[in-house]
Amino acid sequence: MAKIEAKLGMIMDSVGQFFSGKDHLPYCDSDIVAGCEKEVLEAEKVSSDEYMQDCLLRLSWALVHSKHPQDVHRGIAMLEASLPSTKDPLQQREKLYLLAVGYFRNADYSRSRDLVDRCLTIAPDWRQAVALKKAIEDKITKDGVIGLGIAATAVGLIAGGIAAAVSRKK
Numbered sequence: 427m428a429k430i431e432a433k434l435g436m437i438m439d440s441v442g443q444f445f446s447g448k449d450h451l452p453y454c455d456s457d458i459v460a461g462c463e464k465e466v467l468e469a470e471k472v473s474s475d476e477y478m479q480d481c482l483l484r485l486s487w488a489l490v491h492s493k494h495p496q497d498v499h500r501g502i503a504m505l506e507a508s509l510p511s512t513k514d515p516l517q518q519r520e521k522l523y524l525l526a527v528g529y530f531r532n533a534d535y536s537r538s539r540d541l542v543d544r545c546l547t548i549a550p551d552w553r554q555a556v557a558l559k560k561a562i563e564d565k566i567t568k569d570g571v572i573g574l575g576i577a578a579t580a581v582g583l584i585a586g587g588i589a590a591a592v593s594r595k596k
Contacts, residue, residue, distance in 0.1 A: 432512045434524075435525065436449040450557070450561065451491065451527060451531075451558070451561065452491055453492070453493050454487075454488045454489075454491035454492050454493070455493075456492070456494070456497075458488050459485070459488045459489060459492055459497055462481070462484050462485040462487075462489075463485060465481045465484065465485070466478070466481045466482060466485050468481075469481040479517075479557075482504065482508065483517075483520065483521075483524075485501075485504070485522070486501050486504050486505050486508075486524055487501075487524055488501075489501025489504065489528075490502065490505070490524050490525075490528035490531060491531075494587065495532070498528050498531045498532060499528075499532070500502075501524070501528050502525060502528040502529065503531070505521050505524055505525045505528065506525065508521065508596075509521050509522070509525070511535045515548055517550065519545050519549050519552070519555075522541050522544050522545040522548070523541075523542065523545045523552075523554060523555055523558070524541075525541050526538045526539075526541035526542040526545060526555075526558055526562075529541065530558065530561065530562060530565075535562050535565050535566050536566075538558075538562050538564070539559065539562045540561075542555050542558050542562065543559070546566065546574055547578045
């Protein structure tokens with residue numbers, strides 16, 4: 427009996443998570459973004475290019491994880507501008523992942539999925555990328571189910587309207 431209750435509990439939790447829309451990705455506050463921006467300004471004074479790149483990557487991370495859409499757009503633009511010049515596979519993987527997060531935040535799930543797939547070709551067992559891919563697939567599935575529900579409701583309303591009109595004519 428306890429096993430059945432446990433399985434029912436797991437099913438209910440799964441259904442609840444499906445409809446709650448939580449993505450389990452961290453959000454970043456404005457003060458963290460501001461701190462990263464300050465760090466980049468300070469890094470411009472230092473001659474180390476590697477340190478500057480690290481600061482820019484942290485700022486990109488903060489921007490794509492921001493709650494503010496304009497920050498997410500800025501982060502995406504920064505990452506897209508820096509990606510072509512990235513030669514190190516690990517840095518490329520990080521930037522692809524952050525771009526995927528940014529597009530996920532913007533609800534561009536197909537673009538996000540493409541980027542996370544590219545990321546997984548570099549590192550197939552990377553847990554963060556695997557978890558993001560699952561979150562993307564869940565959002566796509568949820569949006570499809572909601573779309574089907576809306577379409578079914580519209581068809582039902584139209585059919586009901588036609589049935590009502592036909593019954594009035596009789």
